[in-house]
Amino acid sequence: MKKTLIGLLFCFIFISSGCFTVTEEITLRKNGSGTSRVTIDMSGMMGMLSAFIPDSLKESMDLNQLMSTDMGKFTTVSGISNVRSERLSEYSYAISYDFANTEALNKAQALSNETDTGFGKMDTKFTFKKGKLCRQTDYSSSETADEEEHSLEDSKELFAMMGEPKYTVIYHLPSKVKKASVKGVDAKVDKDGSTISVEYNFTDFMKAKGKIMDHYVKF
Numbered sequence: 441m442k443k444t445l446i447g448l449l450f451c452f453i454f455i456s457s458g459c460f461t462v463t464e465e466i467t468l469r470k471n472g473s474g475t476s477r478v479t480i481d482m483s484g485m486m487g488m489l490s491a492f493i494p495d496s497l498k499e500s501m502d503l504n505q506l507m508s509t510d511m512g513k514f515t516t517v518s519g520i521s522n523v524r525s526e527r528l529s530e531y532s533y534a535i536s537y538d539f540a541n542t543e544a545l546n547k548a549q550a551l552s553n554e555t556d557t558g559f560g561k562m563d564t565k566f567t568f569k570k571g572k573l574c575r576q577t578d579y580s581s582s583e584t585a586d587e588e589e590h591s592l593e594d595s596k597e598l599f600a601m602m603g604e605p606k607y608t609v610i611y612h613l614p615s616k617v618k619k620a621s622v623k624g625v626d627a628k629v630d631k632d633g634s635t636i637s638v639e640y641n642f643t644d645f646m647k648a649k650g651k652i653m654d655h656y657v658k659f
Contacts, residue, residue, distance in 0.1 A: 460605040462642070466545075467612040472568045476545060477536035483529050511535065513551050519544025542566040564653070571618075573611065577653035605642035610635065611657060619658040627655075634659065 519540035616633035
């Protein structure tokens with residue numbers, strides 16, 4: 441799925457504002473099973489740009505085709521079940537699935553990240569043991585990504601005025617959070633005490649080398 445969303449992001453990132461959001465939600469049960477849901481929302485961005493985008497390009501962004509491609513990947517993974525999609529609006533959709541354990545979740549993550557899009561690769565691994573959830577995501581750039589570094593830097597002033605694309609990670613845990621450690625950004629615990637969210641600027645991923653997410657949650 442990240443292959444799809446990163447590719448789409450960079451088609452428009454230099455002509456759009458921060459109206460592109462990705463929300464990744466992990467709902468975890470006490471036994472280590474759970475649900476993963478990723479929502480990709482391009483509706484704000486496309487609302488501004490639709491008048492300037494050729495019909496041929498709009499056709500290539502058909503959400504029905506994108507959802508079908510993503511669902512086909514996840515149905516092949518052992519320990520992954522109940523793969524489903526939801527079209528939220530014309531340019532917004534969600535893909536979700538149940539995982540039997542974090543090993544199955546890691547397999548699904550690896551399948552999403554196995555192809556280099558030309559903008560680098562993200563490798564995510566989860567571990568879960570006795571009320572402790574850890575997540576590490578590494579980013580490795582490609583030659584194309586290195587060439588885009590100056591363009592990203594030049595876009596900083598525009599993003600400062602209009603906002604950057606966002607990537608939000610949300611954990612729904614089976615009990616209240618006792619401790620949360622997230623390097624580099626602030627983690628927010630909701631009022632219910634068992635939901636934690638972490639928000640990133642998407643373009644920061646493209647400038648980073650190595651570890652871009654390091655999450656430790658005890659509950």
